Amino acid sequence: MWESAGGLPHSLRAGPDALRGSVADVPDTLTIVDNRTGLEYSVPIVDGSIRATDLRQITAGDDDPGLLSFDPAYLNTASCKSAITYIDGDAGILRYRGYPIEEVADTTTFLETAYLLLEGELPTADALQGWEADVRSHTYVHTNVTKFMEGFRYDAHPMGMLLGAVGALSTFYPDAKDISDPENRYLQRVRLLAKLPTIAAYIFRHSRGLPYVLPRNDLGYIGNFVNMTFEIGGKHEANPVLQNALEILLILHADHEQNCSTSAVRGVGSSHVDPFSAVSAGIAALYGPLHGGANEAVLKMLDVIGDKANVPAFIEQVKTGKGRLMGFGHRVYKSYDPRATLIKQVADSVFAETGLNPKLEIALELERIALEDDYFVSRKLYPNVDFYSGLIYQAMGYSTDYFTVLFALGRLPGWIAQWEEMLNDPEQKIARPRQIYIGPEKRSFVPMSDR
Ligand code: SDX
Numbered sequence: 001m002w003e004s005a006g007g008l009p010h011s012l013r014a015g016p017d018a019l020r021g022s023v024a025d026v027p028d029t030l031t032i033v034d035n036r037t038g039l040e041y042s043v044p045i046v047d048g049s050i051r052a053t054d055l056r057q058i059t060a061g062d063d064d065p066g067l068l069s070f071d072p073a074y075l076n077t078a079s080c081k082s083a084i085t086y087i088d089g090d091a092g093i094l095r096y097r098g099y100p101i102e103e104v105a106d107t108t109t110f111l112e113t114a115y116l117l118l119e120g121e122l123p124t125a126d127a128l129q130g131w132e133a134d135v136r137s138h139t140y141v142h143t144n145v146t147k148f149m150e151g152f153r154y155d156a157h158p159m160g161m162l163l164g165a166v167g168a169l170s171t172f173y174p175d176a177k178d179i180s181d182p183e184n185r186y187l188q189r190v191r192l193l194a195k196l197p198t199i200a201a202y203i204f205r206h207s208r209g210l211p212y213v214l215p216r217n218d219l220g221y222i223g224n225f226v227n228m229t230f231e232i233g234g235k236h237e238a239n240p241v242l243q244n245a246l247e248i249l250l251i252l253h254a255d256h257e258q259n260c261s262t263s264a265v266r267g268v269g270s271s272h273v274d275p276f277s278a279v280s281a282g283i284a285a286l287y288g289p290l291h292g293g294a295n296e297a298v299l300k301m302l303d304v305i306g307d308k309a310n311v312p313a314f315i316e317q318v319k320t321g322k323g324r325l326m327g328f329g330h331r332v333y334k335s336y337d338p339r340a341t342l343i344k345q346v347a348d349s350v351f352a353e354t355g356l357n358p359k360l361e362i363a364l365e366l367e368r369i370a371l372e373d374d375y376f377v378s379r380k381l382y383p384n385v386d387f388y389s390g391l392i393y394q395a396m397g398y399s400t401d402y403f404t405v406l407f408a409l410g411r412l413p414g415w416i417a418q419w420e421e422m423l424n425d426p427e428q429k430i431a432r433p434r435q436i437y438i439g440p441e442k443r444s445f446v447p448m449s450d451r
Contacts, residue, residue, distance in 0.1 A: 253407050260415075327383060343388045
């Protein structure tokens with residue numbers, strides 16, 4: 001709270017009837033003095049926030065509809081209450097349903113993490129077994145999916161294919177529209193979690209002109225995905241270290257509160273569209289290079305830098321505003337992204353198996369210099385989840401343009417959990433922000449002959 005000349009907080013100073021006495025006596029309220037009218041308003045402070053709609057009472061005349069809050073890109077606006085993921089950006093803390101990410105990543109499977117995010121509690125052994133069996137029995141996709149997959153160009157971007165395929169799934173499951181039925185929502189979440197790996201693997205194979213590999217329900221969730229992507233000649237000797245690393249990476253990506261793609265899923269889902277369509281909106285948002293597409297952009301950046309010796313010059317270019325250090329910075333984390341720390345540990349285990357990715361040396365030098373440079377330090381720019389993940393995916397054999405598909409596979413349970421929470425939140429309704437109109441005032445139409 002800032003102080004004014006009179007020792008009272010600034011906001012209590014201006015009005016003629018400004019509240020006197022210590023602010024400490026005032027309950028959890030914000031007293032607002034409208035200097036246009038001298039009127040004073042008191043709005044409740046709950047959970048460290050005020051309701052934007054409480055500002056509507058503040059008017060400067062009969063024809064004034066009342067104050068709006070203006071917050072482009074929602075820099076300081078909570079869109080919902082959520083119990084799923086907690087992030088403390090300054091302390092670099094990330095928890096799924098209260099469990100620290102460090103513990104979840106080290107001790108659970110991806111489907112166990114998905115269950116935790118979706119149900120709110122860690123599953124018992126029986127519950128997990130039933131959950132895995134449900135997912136395992138829905139891994140096939142309609143053969144027509146493979147037909148329209150063939151319609152994509154050989155060099156179609158995998159995220160464009162994923163976006164189209166998941167949206168199209170809504171046409172195969174018209175029953176998914178009945179979002180009011182919890183049992184139906186459960187069936188759709190199982191279908192999404194079961195079929196996304198299959199579609200992702202088909203995309204991988206399509207990009208390489210390889211025949212599709214059908215799901216194998218005798219394999220685990222990650223093992224089945226790896227087999228569908230890499231099987232050749234009817235077999236694939238999976239590397240358990242790489243498979244375990246992929247599972248940890250997907251767990252680390254599973255949810256991240258109200259990020260851009262999750263907000264897209266919530267926003268589109270608020271119109272009560274089916275979950276396949278809502279998730280396809282999340283895929284579209286994740287595709288962008290400022291969000292999930294950053295892991296692909298990092299590798300392209302490392303390719304442009306080409307050699308460790310070129311790092312200082314590249315950093316100087318970034319500091320002059322020519323481009324960004326992809327994989328650095330975060331809207332919430334103003335210290336190290338805890339996932340980046342864990343991913344660096346995963347990288348060590350992967351590179352021990354695959355040999356060091358030569359680009360790692362460039363990435364480490366970028367990080368070293370950036371963490372000492374005031375341009376980045378002053379802006380609190382640290383490596384985020386995307387800075388090292390691409391190096392690992394590349395070492396695993398995935399192409400650069402496929403990295404964000406892997407991000408989507410990881411984020412899927414979070415998207416679905418957030419979609420469910422939105423539907424069950426009595427305070428939520430169709431998302432429809434307001435605007436501040438800055439266009440022309442009313443004017444007479446101009447016929448073509450006079451233009
Ligand atoms: C993900 O939200 C989530 O939770 C996302 C995510 C998830 O799990 O869902 O964590 C996943 O998307 C991680 C972020 C991946 N994106 C990138 O790595 C792309 C590079 N990073 C940025 O573009 C940027 O840092 C964002 C988009 C991540 C955050 O941007 P903000 O919070 O809107 O910050 P900003 O663009 O307003 O930048 C603030 C300042 C600016 O400088 P000034 O104008 O004040 O001088 O920092 C600078 C920016 O120019 N800046 C960077 C930079 N990021 C910000 N400068 C160089 N390189 C960067 N990466």
